[in-house]
Amino acid sequence: MYRETSFRPGAFSDADLTAYAEALGRPNALTGGVNYYRANVFRSLFGRKKSQPGATRGKVNVPTLFIYGELDMAIRPSTVRGVNRFVDGPYRELRIPDSGHWVQNEAVAEVNDAVMKFLAEDFEGVA
Numbered sequence: 001m002y003r004e005t006s007f008r009p010g011a012f013s014d015a016d017l018t019a020y021a022e023a024l025g026r027p028n029a030l031t032g033g034v035n036y037y038r039a040n041v042f043r044s045l046f047g048r049k050k051s052q053p054g055a056t057r058g059k060v061n062v063p064t065l066f067i068y069g070e071l072d073m074a075i076r077p078s079t080v081r082g083v084n085r086f087v088d089g090p091y092r093e094l095r096i097p098d099s100g101h102w103v104q105n106e107a108v109a110e111v112n113d114a115v116m117k118f119l120a121e122d123f124e125g126v127a
Helices: 016-022 032-046 108-120
Strands: 064-069 092-098
Touching: 032 092, 092 108
Parallel strands: 064 092
Antiparallel strands: none
């Protein structure tokens, strides 16, 4: 699946796939990921869920770096347009045009460079 849905040849080595298979084969390894999709599918099909007691509402107020591949089958540029309106903290977005869902594997240099620059920024005074 990883290789079939990747846009950059060589994004996944045999060693990568072996490590993923081992990790995904562990008990409960997929629970968190599956629950994330369950929550979002429910929300998109039936509207917003009512807030749970103690849940906070509002904007993200920490420095945020959003990286995605423009060829992603799940995250399209049109679906994330304006996502910065949900962030009060410093916000940066990196769109990688020739990358898909596995952007961290397909665009290793671009992603690592962006993360290192983001982490090196001075966010003094940011709550």
